[in-house]
Amino acid sequence: MNKTHYRKVFKSDHLGVADLEDLLEAGNVLNFTITHVNQEFGVKVAGRKGDFNIAYFKEPIKPLVLNATNSKVLKGMTGSSFVEDWNNVFVNLYIDASASIGGQVVGGVRINPNQPKLEKPELTKSKATQWNNAIEAYIRDGNLDKVKARVLVDEAAEIMIITEAEERMSANA
Numbered sequence: 001m002n003k004t005h006y007r008k009v010f011k012s013d014h015l016g017v018a019d020l021e022d023l024l025e026a027g028n029v030l031n032f033t034i035t036h037v038n039q040e041f042g043v044k045v046a047g048r049k050g051d052f053n054i055a056y057f058k059e060p061i062k063p064l065v066l067n068a069t070n071s072k073v074l075k076g077m078t079g080s081s082f083v084e085d086w087n088n089v090f091v092n093l094y095i096d097a098s099a100s101i102g103g104q105v106v107g108g109v110r111i112n113p114n115q116p117k118l119e120k121p122e123l124t125k126s127k128a129t130q131w132n133n134a135i136e137a138y139i140r141d142g143n144l145d146k147v148k149a150r151v152l153v154d155e156a157a158e159i160m161i162i163t164e165a166e167e168r169m170s171a172n173a
Contacts, residue, residue, distance in 0.1 A: 012046070013063075014062055014063055014064065015063065015064040015093075017109060019061070019062060020094075021095065030092055030093040030094060031090065031093075031116045032057045032058070032061060032090075032093065033058040033059065034056065034057060034086060035056050035057060035088065036087050037053055037055045037066065037086040038053070038056070039051070039053055039083055045065050052066070053065075055086070064093075064109060070110060073110075073111045074091075074111065076113060077091075077113070091111050091116070092111070092115070093110065093111060093112070094109075094110055095107060095108070096109075096110040120152045122151065122153075125160065131161070134151075134153070134161050135164050136165075138161055138162060139165050144158060144161065144162075147161075
């Protein structure tokens with residue numbers, strides 16, 4: 001039987017406890033990649049307007065309004081106090097039932113200070129040797145299956161690798 005969390009009627013454009021509970025009930029692990037953080041001014045959050053740091057994710061979930069606690073965790077993970085440096089950070093989220101606002105315990109979304117390990121490292125062009133090996137693998141095999149077995153290759157990187165491999169093949173023809 002599907003149950004409906006009481007907070008669902010309080011529609012929010014930002015990630016909240018009810019959203020994480022839905023993900024957990026669906027059997028999802030709460031590991032996500034923060035693509036970037038914006039400082040946004042005059043934004044309406046939880047019924048009030050204010051200035052907030054908002055984290056956006058690679059995965060299809062709502063953005064997370066960063067409170068002071070979560071901001072300190074990101075500072076610790078990245079070694080930087082600047083939100084512009086909080087890009088491509090792999091995080092684990094959890095529900096902190098003891099989180100409070102204005103002295104009232106309401107529960108909240110927290111970033112785990114223990115950064116989760118990626119199952120596979122992500123292949124990026126900045127990793128020149130691995131990038132070149134991926135191009136060579138595509139030239140040799142005609143696909144990236146063996147590469148993808150060892151590293152994460154996003155769609156944009158895959159297109160770039162194939163393009164570079166095809167350029168090398170036509171230059172050598």
